[in-house]
Amino acid sequence: MTSHDFSDYKSGIATLIGRPNVGKSTLLNAILGTKVSIVSDKVQTTRRRIRGILNRPNLQIIFTDTPGIHKPQSLLGEQMNETAMESNQDSDVSIFVLDATSPIGKGDRFIAKDLPSGTLIVLNKIDRASPNQILKQLSIASEFGAEQYFPVSAITGQGIDVLLEAVIAKLPDSVPYFPLDAMSDVPESWWVSELVREQLLERTKDELPHSIECRITEWELPYIRCEIIVERDSQKPIVIGKRGQVLKEVGMAVRSQLNPGIYLELAVKVDKNWQDKPESLRRLGY
Numbered sequence: 386m387t388s389h390d391f392s393d394y395k396s397g398i399a400t401l402i403g404r405p406n407v408g409k410s411t412l413l414n415a416i417l418g419t420k421v422s423i424v425s426d427k428v429q430t431t432r433r434r435i436r437g438i439l440n441r442p443n444l445q446i447i448f449t450d451t452p453g454i455h456k457p458q459s460l461l462g463e464q465m466n467e468t469a470m471e472s473n474q475d476s477d478v479s480i481f482v483l484d485a486t487s488p489i490g491k492g493d494r495f496i497a498k499d500l501p502s503g504t505l506i507v508l509n510k511i512d513r514a515s516p517n518q519i520l521k522q523l524s525i526a527s528e529f530g531a532e533q534y535f536p537v538s539a540i541t542g543q544g545i546d547v548l549l550e551a552v553i554a555k556l557p558d559s560v561p562y563f564p565l566d567a568m569s570d571v572p573e574s575w576w577v578s579e580l581v582r583e584q585l586l587e588r589t590k591d592e593l594p595h596s597i598e599c600r601i602t603e604w605e606l607p608y609i610r611c612e613i614i615v616e617r618d619s620q621k622p623i624v625i626g627k628r629g630q631v632l633k634e635v636g637m638a639v640r641s642q643l644n645p646g647i648y649l650e651l652a653v654k655v656d657k658n659w660q661d662k663p664e665s666l667r668r669l670g671y
């Protein structure tokens with residue numbers, strides 16, 4: 386970095402905040418053009434703060450994806466809300482994401498109460514909303530008194546460039562926070578455990594997605610061992626599947642996203658009510 390001239394450089398943190406499932410993680414991936422945060426149709430997929438880094442000549446934006454703010458039903462849930470609120474207050478640009486396809490309600494208003502000034506409001510999923518619906522949602526959102534409003538689709542990419550220009554306009558003059566070739570602050574081993582969890586979310590339903598956590602217990606490349614933790618004995622066979630079918634599919638789907646030659650072992654373990662046990666949360670790194 387010593388050879389760089391950072392006299393005309395901008396860098397800052399932009400935080401994505403919003404209810405679960407409005408598309409924050411999908412939007413982050415769309416902005417960066419690469420997958421840094423896992424996505425699912427289940428709420429509360431994102432449990433920790435994840436940073437994705439956008440590098441352009443003369444600027445670096447550190448986008449922060451946060452867990453969706455929700456009514457907490459466990460100690461983990463409470464911690465997730467705190468993480469999200471705190472990172473939003475600490476950022477240079479606050480981006481509040483709303484869903485064009487579902488009613489703006491109590492959950493959104495709860496978050497809107499604490500928005501920093503200068504917040505940008507994004508109305509996502511416009512690919513699935515009619516022009517009338519988009520206008521209606523925007524007019525409801527106008528009560529939040531944001532500085533600017535951006536209808537976008539994280540899936541089709543519509544509106545993303547305009548949003549990005551607005552974020553750039555708000556960046557302070559600063560040297561970069563991260564190396565110029567960094568894409569995210571997520572350690573590789575944690576990323577692999579997230580990919581495992583993403584595949585499991587896709588294959589489970591009801592309350593099971595919330596009960597699942599994954600952690601890497603061995604990392605001796607090309608050998609990786611990932612433990613899948615569930616909350617009840619009865620959940621174990623569902624995650625394993627008939628004759629191990631679910632685990633087999635999960636393993637294949639994850640390996641296809643990793644460097645060739647990786648050997649991934651998956652093991653399922655029960656830790657009763659891990660979401661409410663401080664020592665379990667600590668062990669899992671929350």
Ligand SMILES: Nc1nc2c(ncn2[C@@H]2O[C@H](COP(=O)(O)OP(=O)(O)O)[C@@H](O)[C@H]2O)c(=O)[nH]1
Pocket residue numbers: 403404405406407408409410411412423424425426427428429430431453509510511512513537538539540541
């Ligand atoms: N149609 C449509 N679906 C979207 C869009 N953005 C996200 N989704 C879907 O909404 C669901 C939740 O997305 P996710 O990014 O995990 O939401 P998060 O909880 O806010 O991070 C997933 O099924 C996404 O595929 C969008 O722009 N259009």
Ligand SMILES: [Mg+2]
Pocket residue numbers: 409410411422423424430431450451452453
């Ligand atoms: Mg998410």
